[in-house]
Amino acid sequence: MNGSMGQRLRIDLTNRTYEIEKLPESYYKKWIGGRGMNSEVVYHESFQGMDPFDPDNPLCFGSGPLVGSFAPLSGRTTISTRSPMTCSNMGTGIHGHGDTNMGGGWGPMMKYAGFDQIIVKGKSEKPVYVFVDDNKIEFKDASHLWGIGTKKATMKILEELGDHDIRVALIGPAGEKLVRFACVMNSFSASGGRTGMGAVMGSKNLKAIAVRGTNPVKIAHPQEFMKASWALREKIHNSPSAIRRRAEGSLDLFDVGNAIGINAHKNCSTGYMKDIETLYGGMQWANEFLFRRKACWSCPVGCGRYTYIKEGKYAGFNCGGPEMESLCNLGPRIDSEDIAGVTVMCGIVNELGMDSVSAGAALSWTMEAFEKGYITEKDTDGLRLEWGDVDTSIKVLDMIAKREGFGDLLAEGNIRVAEKLGVGMDIVPHCRGLEHISVDPRVALGFSLGYAMSTRGSDHLKNYSCLEFPGCAKSRAYQVDEVLKPATAKKFWDNFPSQMTQIDTKPELCNWSEKNKCIADAVGCCCQAIGSWGGAGTWKEAYAPLLKLATGFDYNDDEIFKTAERIINIERAHWLRDGSAIQDDTHIDRYFDEPVAGGPHKGLKLDREQWAWAQQEYYALKNWDNFGFITDDKALDLDIPEIIPDMEKGKKIFSDWVIKTTA
Ligand code: SF4
Incomplete structure (x- = not known):
C-alpha cells in the first residue's frame, strides 16, 4: 500500500x-x-x-x-x-x-x-x-x-x-x-x-x-512526490500570509476580525470590541509573552507558540499556545482586557483538558445570565461572575473540570445548563448544541450558513468560507473563478468588498469550501495552507497532485471531490437518522431579532426570509429534499445505499416531532 x-x-x-x-x-x-x-x-x-x-x-x-x-x-x-x-x-x-x-x-x-x-x-x-x-x-x-x-x-x-x-x-x-x-x-x-x-x-x-513507530510511509512515485512537496513547501513558506503567521501566530487574525466587525465580544453579542487591536494584536502579544515558536509535524509555517510570562501577577507562568480561538473566546468573549490573565486561562484550559471555545462560552453565558438577572448567586453556590472577571473565571474553569459546585452544571455545556435552570436559552449562541466560535453569524454570512450546515454543530472548520472576507477574495481572484459559477463569481466582484454581508453567493461558496476543507482533513494536512490566506492555493492545486503521487491512485479531481461529498453526506446521515434535519440548520432567534450592537456592521441582523432561501438553495445544490434529508438518488450516486433505510427512519422521527410540536 x-x-x-x-x-x-x-x-x-x-x-x-x-x-x-x-x-x-x-x-x-x-x-x-x-x-x-x-x-x-x-x-x-x-x-x-x-x-x-x-x-x-x-x-x-x-x-x-x-x-x-x-x-x-x-x-x-x-x-x-x-x-x-x-x-x-x-x-x-x-x-x-x-x-x-x-x-x-x-x-x-x-x-x-x-x-x-x-x-x-x-x-x-x-x-x-x-x-x-x-x-x-x-x-x-x-x-x-x-x-x-x-x-x-x-x-x-x-x-x-x-x-x-x-x-x-x-x-x-x-x-x-x-x-x-x-x-x-x-x-x-x-x-x-x-x-x-x-x-x-x-x-x-x-x-x-x-x-x-519505525515503519516508513511508502510513496508510489517518490521522486516526483519530493519535487512537488519541496515546491509546495517553498510556496507556503514564502507566502505573505505564512510570514505574518510565523511572526504573530494565528493571533494575526485578531485585528482583522475586529476591524470587519465579526468579533465574539460579550458572549457573541456585539460583534466589536473597542481598542482590541492594541490589546490583543499579534505583535504586541509576541513582544510581551512569546518564549519561542513551534511547528506541527512537517510544517514550514510554524504558527504554534510557547508562552512565558516574565513579570507581573502571573510571572513565571508558562504553557504551550495560545492560538487565536482560545484567546478570543477566553478574552473578548468575556469582555476582558487583561491579556496576561487571559493568556494564563488559555494555558489552564489546556492543562485541564477542555475545549477553549466551549469553556469561554460557559463563562460568557454565565456573565450575561447574571447581567440579565436570569440567575443569581442562589443558582451558583454564592459565586458571582461579572464581565471581565479573570480571577473568578480561573476558579470556575477549575470547578468545571473537577465538576465541583456550579462547575458541575456548566460542565454539561450551555444548552443543558439553560435547560436545567429553565432560563437563558435565548443567549446560547449555538447550532446543534455546539457553541459558536469567534465569528458573528449576523455579519459573515458564509460562515453563518456554514455554522448551521456543519456536520458537527456550529463550527467554521467544517466550512471555512474565508473567501467572503474583505481582501481574501481579491487576493485569490482565480479561486473565485474556479470555485463559483460565472454568474455567481460576477456577483462576488460586483459586490466586493462588502459581499461578506450578502447572502446570495453563500450557498454555492459554502458547498464548495466545505469540500475543500474535507479533503484537507481526509489527506491529513492542516487547513491553514489552503483557502484564501494560506498561500498553497485550493485543494486542487495543493493536495490533489500530492495525493495522486503518494497513493499512485489514478482518480481524477472530480472523483476526489466526490469522495469529499461522500464523507460530508455520511456525517449528515448520522444526524438525519436521529431525525435532526431542517429544524437544526439554523441559528437562535437572537441573531434574527437583535441587531449587532457596534462596529462597522452596527444594526445588522439575519433576515428570516433570506435565510429560508439560502437553506433551500444549499439543499438543492446538495440534492437533498426540502427538509434537508439526503435523497435516494444522491445516496446511490455516492455509493452509500445503506443509508436509505436510515433516512426513512429519520423522516419518521422528524415528522412525529413536527406533529407533536405543532399540535
Ligand atoms: S500545521 Fe497548521 S496549526 Fe500546525 S504549525 Fe503548521 S500552520 Fe500552524
Whole structure:
C-alpha cells in the first residue's frame, strides 16, 4: 500500500484485547483516510439513539495518506465519535456525529507504528493507557495518572516509557470527569478541542494512547512526490500570509476580525470590541509573552507558540499556545482586557483538558445570565461572575473540570445548563448544541450558513468560507473563478468588498469550501495552507497532485471531490437518522431579532426570509429534499445505499416531532 499503511488497529478495552484489520485498496479509494475513514466507522458502528457514553461507541483516531510524509503541514489527526456535547433542537438527549482535528505530531507516529487508524471500544475496569509500539500493544495501569493535568501526565508517561520521542494523545481531569466539552491533547498544546472527544475517552477510562513507530510511509512515485512537496513547501513558506503567521501566530487574525466587525465580544453579542487591536494584536502579544515558536509535524509555517510570562501577577507562568480561538473566546468573549490573565486561562484550559471555545462560552453565558438577572448567586453556590472577571473565571474553569459546585452544571455545556435552570436559552449562541466560535453569524454570512450546515454543530472548520472576507477574495481572484459559477463569481466582484454581508453567493461558496476543507482533513494536512490566506492555493492545486503521487491512485479531481461529498453526506446521515434535519440548520432567534450592537456592521441582523432561501438553495445544490434529508438518488450516486433505510427512519422521527410540536 502506498501513502497509507494498509491496516488499522481495533482495541477492546473491556477485554484488553486488540485486533489488526487489513484494509483493501478500494476502501482507501472510497474514503481516502483521516476524517473519511473515521466518519465511515462512526456512522456504521454506532446506531440511532445510541448514548455517546455507551462503551460500544467507537472512538476513532485517523490519519490520512499524506500524514508522516514530506508533504507540508502533514501532521494532522482526526478524532471522531458520536458526540456527547452536541444535540438537536428536538432535545438535548439526541446526539449526532462529532469530530475534531488536532495538529502536533501524534498522527505521523501512529502511522510509523503501522496504522492508519486506531478504533477504541469498550470500557476498562480501571484507568488505563495504551502503548502502541510498532506492532506491540500494551495495556498499562493509569491509576497514578488519574486527576493529573495533560502536561504533567505527558511527562510522566514519557519518563515511564523511557523515550521522549514517543507521542502521547491524552485527556486531563475534565475528560476523566466526563465534562461534555473535554478535549484530547498532544504535544503539550495541540488540542483536539471540539465536540467532547475527551469525554468519550474518559468514559472508557482511557487516559492516553502513546505511540512509537519505525515503519516508513511508502510513496508510489517518490521522486516526483519530493519535487512537488519541496515546491509546495517553498510556496507556503514564502507566502505573505505564512510570514505574518510565523511572526504573530494565528493571533494575526485578531485585528482583522475586529476591524470587519465579526468579533465574539460579550458572549457573541456585539460583534466589536473597542481598542482590541492594541490589546490583543499579534505583535504586541509576541513582544510581551512569546518564549519561542513551534511547528506541527512537517510544517514550514510554524504558527504554534510557547508562552512565558516574565513579570507581573502571573510571572513565571508558562504553557504551550495560545492560538487565536482560545484567546478570543477566553478574552473578548468575556469582555476582558487583561491579556496576561487571559493568556494564563488559555494555558489552564489546556492543562485541564477542555475545549477553549466551549469553556469561554460557559463563562460568557454565565456573565450575561447574571447581567440579565436570569440567575443569581442562589443558582451558583454564592459565586458571582461579572464581565471581565479573570480571577473568578480561573476558579470556575477549575470547578468545571473537577465538576465541583456550579462547575458541575456548566460542565454539561450551555444548552443543558439553560435547560436545567429553565432560563437563558435565548443567549446560547449555538447550532446543534455546539457553541459558536469567534465569528458573528449576523455579519459573515458564509460562515453563518456554514455554522448551521456543519456536520458537527456550529463550527467554521467544517466550512471555512474565508473567501467572503474583505481582501481574501481579491487576493485569490482565480479561486473565485474556479470555485463559483460565472454568474455567481460576477456577483462576488460586483459586490466586493462588502459581499461578506450578502447572502446570495453563500450557498454555492459554502458547498464548495466545505469540500475543500474535507479533503484537507481526509489527506491529513492542516487547513491553514489552503483557502484564501494560506498561500498553497485550493485543494486542487495543493493536495490533489500530492495525493495522486503518494497513493499512485489514478482518480481524477472530480472523483476526489466526490469522495469529499461522500464523507460530508455520511456525517449528515448520522444526524438525519436521529431525525435532526431542517429544524437544526439554523441559528437562535437572537441573531434574527437583535441587531449587532457596534462596529462597522452596527444594526445588522439575519433576515428570516433570506435565510429560508439560502437553506433551500444549499439543499438543492446538495440534492437533498426540502427538509434537508439526503435523497435516494444522491445516496446511490455516492455509493452509500445503506443509508436509505436510515433516512426513512429519520423522516419518521422528524415528522412525529413536527406533529407533536405543532399540535
Ligand atoms: S500552520 Fe500552524 S496549526 Fe497548521 S500545521 Fe503548521 S504549525 Fe500546525
